[in-house]
Amino acid sequence: MDARLRRIAAKLALVRGLPGRAYSFGEEKHRFRLGPPLPESRVTAFETEHGIRLPQCYRSFLTTIGHTGTGPHYGLESLDDWYHAVLDIPRPGHLATPFPLSPTGPAPGPDWYEALDGDDPEPFPGALTLAQRGCSLATLLVVSGPARGRIVNVDLDLGPPAFCHDSDFLAWYERWLDETANGLDRSGFDVSLPYDVPTLTSLLREAPDPAQRDAAAWTLGRYPTLPPAAASALRAAAVGDVDAGVRRAAVIALGRRPGPADEATLAQALTDPCDGPRLAARGALSRRGDAWQAQAQAQTRAQATRPAAGE
Template sequence: MRRSHGAPKIFGSTGRSGHGFALADPLTEAEVTEAESQFGVEFPAEYREFLLNVSAGGAGPHYGLAILSRGGDSRWDWDCTAADPVKPDRLGQPFGGEPAVAAAISALDAHDAVEPNRTDFPAGGYEAARARWIQDDDALFDELVPLPGVVAVAHHGCGYLDWLAMTGPERGSIWTDGHGNGLYLQRTRSADGRPLGFFTWYMAWLEASEAALQRSGQE
């Protein structure tokens, strides 16, 4: 695929952030186990199999599958540059799916509803009240995002991400953040509406890319 003259037409394959159709080496069983131990979670079966038998990341949907690697500090992390660093204490907690997403959004909406209004401070004090509100808003967002039990595995650009559920009843499923803030997650679905797991999500990208390259070869 990399050598095809149509490769530059595949979204996310070129440029500084592009994956270039390159795959990192697979991980060993010992490495995967070490990463799981660090994060306090057993990776979903399809993703774990991919890490062991295909690659630690690279060529994949959008700008590529986030590469799981050990950094200079000997800590494991994913290189999804558009996402905040993984919070190890949060990744092993259960992901509650749509109800958890709705509850987090509701909490932020409730805080938005009490944003200070200048007209409520005729005697002054608005700036101090708004500064406190912003500080509380930042703290609340940091408490809620990323949601427990999910990790960003691909970015579309402009902060939009695909997430893999690591825990809970939705374990192994792919979710898309349509707002670019890591909160408004929705199940990623196929063209015919089927929810996608890791394998079907990755294969959908691979099959679509191969079809696009074949079409470009006929032009």
């Protein structure tokens, strides 16, 4: 067993009973219980049947740690149920057909499905279901094509898919265990960055890509407590970032557990020229008691008399 598998096995034995740990949406289904490992012969038979080789990280997990149960959202799906989120019934060749998107290509837009080849293309070939996320949402593991080994979140109603930032299955799974142990807010796991707080703080302050700054702010906001440097970076981004989306993400992060300095920043964000940060600040402050309710309502009335500002 390699080092990552040993770490994951040790964390699985400890995390469930940790005081102050986070409780995942859907945990009531798997109850933090993982099924036993699969025999090598069972995994090999699956690969032969579908004409694929499972990514080694996932394969090793199945044969040495376990399968079905403990995991993000409603837990890991059984290998037998690989098709549940993407097909009504299994189709020959589905897993061997390359997944049509790549994490290194342009982010798929609203019309991504219409751009696929064919009159009625299958949207998610080459991927098996890892976890159901509720409603039409699911998390898949790509097993064929240039994105092989990566985790992708999909909307069965054909909203744009989004690749997780984790490098492979084990990185994704161990991040979920670490976040659970550290009490991170259960929302946002699928879009969070897999970095520590100092790295996230640096990205929020310095990353040239606003999408990275946005994700860094969102990820920091999931922590139950933050060191002063990270909190300061969020306050600076909430009122000073040039991108309205980043300002909104920072405002939402501050609004989850605001201290006095955060409340002052949220009050300043009430005058943001863009709707996203301003409405996020108004929502956060309106939950802080009668005094803030009154200020937020006054700001609403004042804003109603101004021309609408675009994002």
